Amino acid sequence: MASNEDDFTARLMDDMDPVLLDFVKTKVNSFIKWDLVRFFHENPNTADTVENIAKYAGRNVTAVEPELDELVHDEIMEKRLLGDTPIYQLVTDEAMRDLVDKFISACEDRHFRVKAVYHIIRGMR
Amino acid sequence: MDRVNTGVSGLDKMLGGGFLRETANLVEGAPGTGKTTLGMQFIHHGIVHQNEPGLIITFEEFPKQYYHDAAAFGWDFKELEKKGLLKVVMTSPEVSRLDIESVGGMIERHIDEMGARRVVVDSMSHFARITQDPVELRSLEFQFINALKREKLTALLTRESPVLLGESVQEASIGFIVDSYIVLRYVEIESAIRKALLVLKMRGSDHAKDIRQYDITTNGFDVQSKFEGQEGILSGNPRKMAASFVEAFVKK
Structure with missing residues (x-):
């Protein structure tokens, strides 16, 4: 029964x-x-170091850095070296920027947010 | 001489027609005096009325805040960004300095893509985060300003003054590097706070030497008449001139 409810x-x-x-x-x-x-x-x-981005986001650098690197891996963000300093910024690719726009716009809907939160929590298990 | 209108007619008159092209122009003032508003107006006027795309480099205030604040004056910065005429770039002094000094950096790319002619840097005070050494700071600021000039930009640079009323006690070596220096001050007159503007310096051009009142209206900066019958304006607590002095010198 629980399994059916989970499926539903x-x-x-x-x-x-x-x-x-x-x-x-x-x-x-x-x-x-x-x-x-x-x-x-x-x-x-915005284009900045992980330390400054963490400050902007009001979070800890150690928490932000791996997440930023995964966003780079998934081609949402890009990372380049300025001298020896890694700098992060949103990719300029229009298709990806449109997808980000679409996601943020969808987040204005409470039902969408509930579903997104569900999937994030489920993925964290 | 080629002038760059600021978009504030009263200020342009004080400057003899506007900033000189490809110069660095410092606007210093306490919080709330309108440094950022003047910068946004300078950029908006350039794009909309002079066909001069612009760049805003911010070191602390989020671009989101600029879009919001500009909209309050009827300036649609988001739309201008969509049209490729404006970029509001958030970064840090250390990154922007390294970036603009490198070949093909992000700032250079934005300038080339847009054909930018104007830039606002808000604010230069944040360069103090890079070094505490005043000699090194002056050298860094000098290098950064020269890089902006290399890109053929006319720059409006803001600088924070920690003093709300009266004269700033900060050392301001950047004042020696820039081409013009505008000071915005709060002034207390008859138990009310008013705002005063003075062009302290303008290299290569004459400029108004008087202290003007200004206000920030729904249309942006509005520079008005000079303070009449008052002295010691920059102290923040002006005194009325003696009636006999006003009669003899001011009213004539």
């Missing part, structure tokens, strides 16, 4: 744009990444 919940929570579902499940799959993506969406021309 999962189906209900999967009821979103498949592109965004994949984005939440595989790319913005943590709350820190969600915060970072929202920050860079609101401030799209």
Whole structure:
């Protein structure tokens, strides 16, 4: 019975744009990444060190750095070296920026947010 | 001489028509005096009225805040960014310095892509985060300003003054490096706070020497008449001039 309920919940929570579902499940799959993506969406021309980005996000550097690197791996952010200093910024690729716009716009809907939170928590298990 | 209008007609008159092109111009003032507003107006006017795209480099205030504040004056910065005429770049002094000194850096790329002619740096005070040594700081600021000039930008640089009323006690070596130096001050007159503007310096050009009142209206900066019958304006607590002095010298 519990398994049927789980299945029902999962189906209900999967009821979103498949592109965004994949984005939440595989790319913005943590709350820190969600915060970072929202920050860079609101401030799209930000380019800075992990220490400063952590300050902007109001979080700890050790928590932010691996998440930023995963966003780089998933081609949402880009990382370049300025001298010896790694600098992070949102990718300039228009398709990815459009996808980020779509995700942030979708987050304005409470139902979408509930579903996204569900998938993030599920992915963290 | 080629002038760059600031978008504030009263200030342009004080400057003899505007800033000189490809110069660095410092605007110093306490919190709330309108340094950032003047910077945004300078950029907006350049884009909309002079066909001169612009760049805002911010070291502390989030770009989101600029979009919001600009909208209050009817300036749609988001739309200007979409059109490729503006970029509000958030970074740190250390990164921007390294970036602009490198070939093909992010700032250079933005300037080239947009054909930017104007830049606002808000604020230069943050360069003090890089070094405590005043000699090194002056050298860093000098190098940064020269890089902006190399890119053929006319720059409006803001600087924070920690003093709300009266004259700043900060050492201001940057005042020697820049081409013009504008001071914004709060002044207490008859139990009310008013705002005063003075052009302290302008290299290569004459400029108004009087202290003007200004206000920030729904249209932005509005420079008004000079303070009449008052002395010691920059002290923050001006005194009324003696009636006989006003009669003899001011009213004539």
